[in-house]
Amino acid sequence: MNIHEERNDGVLILGLEGRLDAVSSKMFEEKVLALVDGGERRIVINLSRLDYVSSAGLRVFLVASKRLTPAGGKVVLCSVQEPVKQVFDIVGFYSIFSILNSKDEALNSLR
Amino acid sequence: MTRTSLFSKTLVLIVVLFAIIATATSILSGWNLYRNLTQEYQSKGVAIAKSIADSSVEILLNADVSTIQSVVDQFTEIEGVSYVIVFDGQGEPVSHTFVPAVPGDVLELQRQTRTHIFNGGSLTNNLRVEGMGDFLDISFPILAGVAGYVHVGMDKSLIRSRIWSAVATQQGLMFAIFLLSVLVAYALVNRISQPLKQLATHAGRLATQDFSEPVTGPSDIDGLPKKSRDEVGELAESFITMERTLRQSVRELKETTAAKERIESELKIAREIQMSMVPKLFPPFPLRPEFDLYATLVPAREVGGDFYDFLFIDDNRLCFAIGDVSGKGVPASLFMAVTTTLFRTTAVRVSRPDEILFLLNRELCRGNESCMFVTVFCAILDIRTGEVEYSNGGHNLPYFVSHAETRPLRNTGGMALGFTEDVTYRSEKIMLRAGDGLFLYTDGVTEAMDEGENQFSEPRLEEFLQQANGSSATEIIRGAVDQVRRHSAGAPQSDDITALSLKYLLPAGETTRESIVVELKNNLPEIERLARITDDFGLRHQLNETSHNVKVALDEILTNVISYAYDDAREHIIVIRLSLDQEKWTVEVEDDGRPFNPLNAPEPDTKQLLEERPIGGLGIHLVRKLIDELEYRRQNNRNILTMRLKVKEA
Numbered sequence: 001m002n003i004h005e006e007r008n009d010g011v012l013i014l015g016l017e018g019r020l021d022a023v024s025s026k027m028f029e030e031k032v033l034a035l036v037d038g039g040e041r042r043i044v045i046n047l048s049r050l051d052y053v054s055s056a057g058l059r060v061f062l063v064a065s066k067r068l069t070p071a072g073g074k075v076v077l078c079s080v081q082e083p084v085k086q087v088f089d090i091v092g093f094y095s096i097f098s099i100l101n102s103k104d105e106a107l108n109s110l111r
Numbered sequence: 112m113t114r115t116s117l118f119s120k121t122l123v124l125i126v127v128l129f130a131i132i133a134t135a136t137s138i139l140s141g142w143n144l145y146r147n148l149t150q151e152y153q154s155k156g157v158a159i160a161k162s163i164a165d166s167s168v169e170i171l172l173n174a175d176v177s178t179i180q181s182v183v184d185q186f187t188e189i190e191g192v193s194y195v196i197v198f199d200g201q202g203e204p205v206s207h208t209f210v211p212a213v214p215g216d217v218l219e220l221q222r223q224t225r226t227h228i229f230n231g232g233s234l235t236n237n238l239r240v241e242g243m244g245d246f247l248d249i250s251f252p253i254l255a256g257v258a259g260y261v262h263v264g265m266d267k268s269l270i271r272s273r274i275w276s277a278v279a280t281q282q283g284l285m286f287a288i289f290l291l292s293v294l295v296a297y298a299l300v301n302r303i304s305q306p307l308k309q310l311a312t313h314a315g316r317l318a319t320q321d322f323s324e325p326v327t328g329p330s331d332i333d334g335l336p337k338k339s340r341d342e343v344g345e346l347a348e349s350f351i352t353m354e355r356t357l358r359q360s361v362r363e364l365k366e367t368t369a370a371k372e373r374i375e376s377e378l379k380i381a382r383e384i385q386m387s388m389v390p391k392l393f394p395p396f397p398l399r400p401e402f403d404l405y406a407t408l409v410p411a412r413e414v415g416g417d418f419y420d421f422l423f424i425d426d427n428r429l430c431f432a433i434g435d436v437s438g439k440g441v442p443a444s445l446f447m448a449v450t451t452t453l454f455r456t457t458a459v460r461v462s463r464p465d466e467i468l469f470l471l472n473r474e475l476c477r478g479n480e481s482c483m484f485v486t487v488f489c490a491i492l493d494i495r496t497g498e499v500e501y502s503n504g505g506h507n508l509p510y511f512v513s514h515a516e517t518r519p520l521r522n523t524g525g526m527a528l529g530f531t532e533d534v535t536y537r538s539e540k541i542m543l544r545a546g547d548g549l550f551l552y553t554d555g556v557t558e559a560m561d562e563g564e565n566q567f568s569e570p571r572l573e574e575f576l577q578q579a580n581g582s583s584a585t586e587i588i589r590g591a592v593d594q595v596r597r598h599s600a601g602a603p604q605s606d607d608i609t610a611l612s613l614k615y616l617l618p619a620g621e622t623t624r625e626s627i628v629v630e631l632k633n634n635l636p637e638i639e640r641l642a643r644i645t646d647d648f649g650l651r652h653q654l655n656e657t658s659h660n661v662k663v664a665l666d667e668i669l670t671n672v673i674s675y676a677y678d679d680a681r682e683h684i685i686v687i688r689l690s691l692d693q694e695k696w697t698v699e700v701e702d703d704g705r706p707f708n709p710l711n712a713p714e715p716d717t718k719q720l721l722e723e724r725p726i727g728g729l730g731i732h733l734v735r736k737l738i739d740e741l742e743y744r745r746q747n748n749r750n751i752l753t754m755r756l757k758v759k760e761a
Contacts, residue, residue, distance in 0.1 A: 022635045022666070052662070054667060056730075083659045
């Protein structure tokens with residue numbers, strides 16, 4: 001999996017590409033936690049190019065959110081594609097995350 | 112050539128011999144004759160001289176010369192007398208027969224004679240007179256030399272000519288004898304060399320003769336032993352004997368060779384017949400995808416006593432067997448033929464392996480005068496379920512080969528067939544899951560020896576089978592035979608090598624579309640490999656959406672197994688079976704980790720707020736949601752999770 005970093009008006013945008021499974025989620029988790037520890041508070045995770053996610057990946061989203069919320073931060077997900085969307089539906093992510101349709105919407109929601 | 116050289120040698124011998132004899136006898140008889148004649152002449156001469164001397168005394172005293180002359184003349188007519196001369200007391204010749212004058216040599220001799228003292232005897236001298244020849248001169252004194260001397264000359268040339276004529280006669284005789292000898296020798300040599308030549312010609316012809324053909328008419332040397340009862344006859348006799356023996360040997364050799372060839376060709380046919388008795392067409396049931404079967408039989412000699420067989424006894428049950436008849440060669444192969452025939456007819460009549468063996472044994476015992484026996488392993492596979500029921504009659508126990516292990520089947524304790532009628536057999540059952548297999552073999556495999564008489568042995572076979580587990584039945588059999596051959600490289604094959612490999616692929620169902628087995632190692636990157644395989648599988652059947660569900664479910668289960676199931680750090684194999692029929696996917700995950708039933712995990716509350724959500728527990732929740740049917744069982748110390756998913760066509 002590849003992670004693309006991008007910054008827009010104080011918001012960190014992480015673009016995920018490929019598979020987010022037990023192997024890649026470890027790397028992703030370390031990265032996110034390092035960023036949060038480094039002071040990042042507003043994070044958009046762009047999933048437009050994520051093909052696949054397993055529970056290990058879902059766990060990282062949960063971990064990131066749980067870390068940011070008490071610190072007054074927020075993580076927003078956007079542009080979820082079909083196979084991933086199905087998984088999000090099953091685990092009820094739509095009720096606990098703000099998941100928006102586009103990167104712009106996500107950026108606006110954090111401004 | 113033989114004759115010429117033999118005769119010429121004999122001729123040279125005869126010539127030399129005769130030359131020596133002729134020379135020796137000529138010299139001897141010539142010398143004898145010379146001596147005798149000389150003596151005779153001498154005594155003759157002495158007699159004449161004496162008589163002249165006696166009769167001359169008066170005459171000389173009376174000096175009647177003319178009377179003496181007539182006496183002298185009278186003696187010259189006697190054969191051999193050449194001359195007669197009478198000297199007076201003064202040494203002057205009184206009367207003689209010389210014409211015209213007395214030679215000087217005679218006068219000289221007279222002068223010497225006068226000094227000789229006679230003592231009443233005579234004196235003999237050899238005298239040579241120039242122009243007259245050689246003489247034997249005998250002188251005799253008249254009145255002791257007072258009245259004079261008489262000399263009588265005997266002609267020596269007469270002696271010589273007599274000797275010559277005698278020798279010539281003798282030589283003529285010798286020559287006649289010589290000629291006769293040559294003739295006789297010629298005849299003799301001919302008598303000996305003729306049969307020899309005949310033998311030589313015969314021997315020459317013999318070399319080019321075809322001894323395998325019968326004799327056409329009497330041989331040309333048949334009469335020889337009778338004709339010549341000598342060494343040549345003996346030679347001919349042994350020649351005839353040799354030829355007869357030779358012909359007989361050749362005929363016997365020809366017969367033996369013909370018999371051997373006949374037996375060999377019969378054995379070849381027997382082998383073909385035997386090989387046609389075991390099924391050789393593979394795959395044997397191309398329309399049955401539920402299993403993969405391959406077998407081989409490599410006889411040690413032309414024909415052997417091993418066999419294997421398999422047949423469907425009804426629509427869903429495959430009966431298969433392997434056997435080994437005691438002994439080798441033709442008797443074993445005949446017994447093998449009987450056994451396979453009986454096996455086929457028995458197998459379709461009764462459908463339990465123990466009963467098959469029971470009946471087979473009873474039939475084989477009947478009229479088994481030669482007390483042969485056969486070990487048989489017989490099994491029946493239900494291709495719908497993978498259940499195998501088997502029974503063993505004294506045969507090497509086949510191996511059960513799965514991803515987890517390679518082990519011999521449990522023995523059912525039956526004895527070999529053909530000993531005694533009242534034997535019963537027991538049967539056992541074993542379940543084959545997709546990917547599991549059975550390896551049936553005869554002791555020719557494990558007891559194959561190398562040049563150092565080391566057997567291939569069970570551990571080597573087990574090691575090979577475990578290694579080759581993922582391969583097809585054909586590859587396993589070929590690999591096993593190859594291993595055995597490599598082991599016994601160069602050493603002659605001591606026993607038939609027979610093996611049958613059966614792999615169960617998937618539960619039978621006419622709707623089955625595809626079935627695959629994947630082995631994974633216990634590390635996380637393997638999951639992505641499986642994901643690609645699953646994608647491909649889905650793509651082949653246009654099941655993209657369903658395959659995503661399978662992929663995620665497998666990911667969750669395997670991540671769990673790989674991360675938590677193993678207490679050690681060793682490598683483990685996890686077996687995944689994917690199969691698809693018209694209605695559903697069936698996915699099986701089998702691992703040898705610690706017992707764990709994922710279905711017992713608590714359901715997470717997905718309605719909970721983020722702050723209250725526990726982080727774990729999502730995986731199994733996903734699986735439950737993605738898969739229609741889940742089933743867990745613990746079997747043979749292994750976790751087996753079966754997932755079924757209704758097919759949604761993309």
